[in-house]
Amino acid sequence: MINKLTLANLAHRPIRTLLSIVAIAVEVAMILTLVGVSNGTLHESARRARGTGADVLVRPPGSSALGTLSSSPMSDRLPIILSHEPHVVMATGTMVQPLELFDVMTGLDFAQFARMSGGFHFLAGGLPAQDTDLIVDAPYAREKNLHVGSTIMLLAHSWRISGIYEGGKLARIAVRLNALQNLTGNPNRLSQIYLKLDDPAQAQAVVDALRAKYPGYQIYTLEYYTSLLSVSSVGLLRNFTYVVIGIAMIVGFIVVFMAMYTAVLERTREIGILKAVGGSPGLILSMLLRETLLLAVLGIVLGILLTCVAQWILQHFVPGGLTQETVYAWWPVTGALAILGALIGAVIPGVKAVRQEATEALAYE
């Protein structure tokens, strides 16, 4: 009967009910989308790094493991030197040039890279035939509506698309190494070097040996490097996530609080009636909390749907930019946060309702 009354109360005020559900849904979607984008973008980077087929990564002295490279301080003779180190069977260098927002252009030796990784799998076209050609992965091509033969302005230069390859390898935009070096005024310079070993199981031993021999260089196994590409490893991203979750919680709390507070005010007389006919404080509080719980559950379901919609929009309209994953582990966490916020928001007006004198409530117009 109380469940029936709860449903009847919610159905009786459809606009307020809908707004409360939407507010909780937005709170849930904010958290899930942020977590999904954070994880998705980092995991996509890790997937592309693994796609190189390398076992060891060498970065310049003074760089950080996860920072975006914005300079090319290493000599292009270093890969030749490193290729003579024990267990190293191949070394290839790349140059990374940041573009706008999250995009970077990568210059590489396509022949060496093909030997290390197995090469790009082209969906259309092929490797650059000249220095003004570039290749892009399929998500980037879809987002920018690029086709083989079309042109794109990057770094104040016009580039012709010579090929579109399947994503998941090294970079979204790749050009000839020497073309990028010359264009950016960094001839013979590299941003990072990938090493392939004869025995991947020796990766850590090789890293230790190289660190001892080349002090200052940032040298990691690919396995370690990709493990760093998680939200919990990126301090700034982790803190940012917590801040957004906190804001979403506060917004959800205020909205639910307002909704329940006005609901109690609107229903002052009804609460008085329930008290008059013997309704206990527990029964009235239970009714309000059930309403809140139902709003929260519906809001969570809608929030998950909104998150899926956001994911679909990112996949279809900006596939080359942010990547969003479905992080199922965060569904119960976010759901619990939303329910907790909603219940806390309902407690104060609920207690107010319970403490109300029946005679005062019945006189309320």
Add this chain to the structure above:
Amino acid sequence: MNEAPIIKVHQLTKTYRAGDMVVQALRGVNLEVARGEFLAVVGASGSGKSTLFNVLGGLTVPTSGSVFIREKNLSHMTDAERTQLRKSTVGFVFQKYNLLPTLSAADNIRIVKYIAGRGTEFDPPFLDVLRLLGIEDRLHHKPRALSGGQQQRIAIARAIVNAPAILLADEPTGNLDSQNSAAVLRLLKHLNERLGQTILMITHDEEAASYAHRSVHMRDGQLT
């Protein structure tokens, strides 16, 4: 040996504040109501009769004096005990009907049964009462779809669904036209005669009071 009165009020006072003013709503009220009696408390607006209704129903606490309902002193009751009193011993009929607008007429009655822990199904004798009240075919309607007279009959059904020892009615015909007023008053009289229902009715209307066995008059917080 005479049966003890179902309601016994002795030197009852009730004082409350209205802004800066202290209002003495009840000033030493003494009253006894016998089991099965239909009593009308008649008085003008502001005479204190509604405050008496609220105190007798356990909706508000007296300032001093004693109120015995079935030999239990209401003055010494906790909030929980007064809630229990409203749940099991007293039924209310209000001037403004006070039905829950979100529920159907039937559910307005059922929820009172549910609160009292008596399930939600109507037993055969109560179905007879619904027929007596003439509302058996209006039960699935929401209150807003019912006339004032029909709403008040639903309210009466709700008040007696748990067979309370006392039915308190506060101006039950105050919002009704003369035809519906007469019908409701006849119903109350019928319930009293047929079921032995004790009724204490608050009214300002002498004609309404004429349906009761006995009338007492209130003025300035005292019975005269």
